[in-house]
Each structure stands twice: as C-alpha cells, then as structure tokens.
Amino acid sequence: EPEVTQTPSHQVTQMGQEVILRCVPISNHLYFYWYRQILGQKVEFLVSFYNNEISEKSEIFDDQFSVERPDGSNFTLKIRSTKLEDSAMYFCASSERTGTYEQYFGPGTRLTVT
Amino acid sequence: AQTVTQSQPEMSVQEAETVTLSCTYDTSENNYYLFWYKQPPSRQMILVIRQEAYKQQNATENRFSVNFQKAAKSFSLKISDSQLGDTAMYFCAFILSEDNYGQNFVFGPGTRLSVLP
Numbered sequence: 278e279p280e281v282t283q284t285p286s287h288q289v290t291q292m293g294q295e296v297i298l299r300c301v302p303i304s305n306h307l308y309f310y311w312y313r314q315i316l317g318q319k320v321e322f323l324v325s326f327y328n329n330e331i332s333e334k335s336e337i338f339d340d341q342f343s344v345e346r347p348d349g350s351n352f353t354l355k356i357r358s359t360k361l362e363d364s365a366m367y368f369c370a371s372s373e374r375t376g377t378y379e380q381y382f383g384p385g386t387r388l389t390v391t
Numbered sequence: 392a393q394t395v396t397q398s399q400p401e402m403s404v405q406e407a408e409t410v411t412l413s414c415t416y417d418t419s420e421n422n423y424y425l426f427w428y429k430q431p432p433s434r435q436m437i438l439v440i441r442q443e444a445y446k447q448q449n450a451t452e453n454r455f456s457v458n459f460q461k462a463a464k465s466f467s468l469k470i471s472d473s474q475l476g477d478t479a480m481y482f483c484a485f486i487l488s489e490d491n492y493g494q495n496f497v498f499g500p501g502t503r504l505s506v507l508p
Contacts, residue, residue, distance in 0.1 A: 320484075320501075
C-alpha cells in the first residue's frame with residue numbers, strides 16, 4: 278500500500294539554525310499538509326498546499342515557516358530560524374482530493390531545538 | 392471556529408472488553424466529516440474510521456464503530472473485543488466538507504487508551 282514518507286525521523290538543531298523537513302507524499306495525491314504536535318499536546322494544523330501554492334495556513338505558520346515542492350515528489354517544510362518552542366513532532370499528510378477525503382499521514386519527524 | 396473536545400485524557404480497558412471514547416465538537420456548519428485517528432507508540436497516525444455528517448447510519452469498521460449524534464454534536468468511538476495492539480493515543484478530528492471554507496483538520500486533544508492483558 279502506498280504511504281507518505283518523511284525524513285529525517287529525528288532532527289536535532291541549535292536555536293537560530295535553519296531546518297528543512299522533507300516529505301514524499303503519495304504519488305497521485307494533489308493536496309499536501311503539514312501538522313505539528315508538541316509533546317503531550319494535540320495535533321495542530323500548519324499549512325495546506327495545492328497547485329504549487331499555499332491554500333490555507335494557521336496562525337502558527339508565521340514568516341519563519343515556508344513550504345515548497347521543489348520537484349515532482351518532495352514536499353518540504355523549512356523553518357528559517359528555529360526557536361526552542363519549535364520542538365515538536367511534525368507530520369506531513371497528503372490526500373488525493375481536498376478535505377473530505379482521507380488524509381494519509383507520514384510517520385513524522387521529531388524536531389528537537391536545543 | 393470549529394472545536395473538538397475529548398473529555399477523557401486517559402482510559403484503560405481489559406483485553407477482550409469493550410471501551411467507548413468520547414468526542415464532542417462545535418460547529419455552525421451543516422456539512423462536515425468526522426474521523427477517529429489512532430496514534431500508536433510508533434507515532435504514525437492511522438485512520439480508524441470516518442463518518443459523513445449527512446449520513447444517519449453510524450459507520451462501522453470491523454471492531455470499531457461510532458455513535459454519531461448530530462444534534463448533540465457527539466461522535467464517540469466504540470472498540471469491541473479490545474486487543475493489546477489497540478493501545479494508542481486516539482484523536483477525534485473534524486473537517487468541513489469541500490463545499491465549505493477550509494481544508495484542514497481540527498483535532499481534539501486525544502485520549503490515551505491502554506489495553507491491559
């Protein structure tokens with residue numbers, strides 16, 4: 278069964294550094310998403326992406342964040358200058374169609390900012 | 392704004408018994424979808440079951456079933472014949488239909504379920 282993959286599984290970075298989290302969505306999916314989950318808290322929506330542009334973003338997704346689909350397969354989340362509070366699990370998801378259809382989640386990348 | 396509430400932070404159940412996880416939500420919209428996701432210790436979120444708000448019939452998926460009460464805005468998950476592999480964090484989630492604004496899920500805070508041998 279096709280699945281969403283994410284790399285790395287764990288990223289440790291120093292405060293102020295830039296990080297790029299990578300995701301490979303399911304190949305025929307057109308909608309892509311990033312979520313984050315701070316340890317012990319609920320999953321929070323960050324951004325959705327369709328047709329090479331952001332279609333929706335939350336208040337969490339400020340100017341420090343950006344997303345890109347640099348080629349036909351990868352979908353990346355960049356944090357320009359990491360803060361301690363960016364430490365979280367970041368999940369990528371993709372769906373074949375918008376919203377009402379099942380979003381498939383990747384295994385997540387644990388980001389630790391020290 | 393849509394909100395999802397799960398009032399049980401933690402629950403436990405004996406293997407082979409039945410457990411019900413609660414979820415309530417708040418929305419002024421009429422068309423939407425509800426989901427239960429399971430997040431085992433490996434941390435990958437897996438869809439357990441989905442319910443369309445326009446359907447009166449409760450969704451069922453093997454040992455998992457829901458009790459959807461639209462008027463009460465309640466969407467509980469029942470797990471029958473609990474198995475050790477059901478141990479996980481369970482998230483209730485809500486999304487508006489594609490005819491409405493918004494594509495993203497709103498998740499509840501989760502219920503940690505432990506299945507005891």
